[in-house]
Amino acid sequence: MPTIHVNGAPREYQAEPDTPLLWVLREQLGLTGTKFGCGIAACGACTVHLDGVPTRSCVRPVSTVEPNEKIVTIEGLSRDGSHPVQKAWVALDVPQCGYCQSGMVMAAAALLKANPNPSDADIDDAMTNICRCGTYNRIRAAIKAVAQGSTRQAGLNIQHTDGSVA
DSSP, rough: EEEEEETTEEEEOOOTEEEEEEEIIIIIIIOOOOSSOOOSHHHOOTTETTTEEEETTTTSGGGGGGGSEEOOOHHHOOSSSSSSHHHHHTTOOOOOOTTTTTHHHEEEEEEEOOOOSHHHHHHHHHHHOTTTOOOOHHHHHHEEEETTTHHHTTOOBBBBBTSOOO
């Protein structure tokens, strides 16, 4: 049986080679935080990290994922919602309906890991996910709060994964 490495553990799956990674994650592994939105990699609701790179899982055939590649889903970003991006999302009331937000959080976390202090243009370039509710201003504010450490001044006390407090 083929194996993929998800959220820190090897996981076996059984699927046709052209099955999208999204469906293996959701239907076989029970990781339903990653959402189906469009099926054509346009909306980003299905965003996961593949070796740290935000990847649209709805169009990525599971057979193209190497066993040594590390997949991280929203469930693996932090088990208890303590990732700084997740805390900022909650503290700043980013979600409205929430459907796209797991993909948004994954895209924002990858952006901040690659670029800890992104400009507005950097955020615009990286955050290509679609939010039908239009919470883009709150998304930008949450990313900036984590990047600038301004969450401490707002009383949000967001702890970064390295132990520092924003």
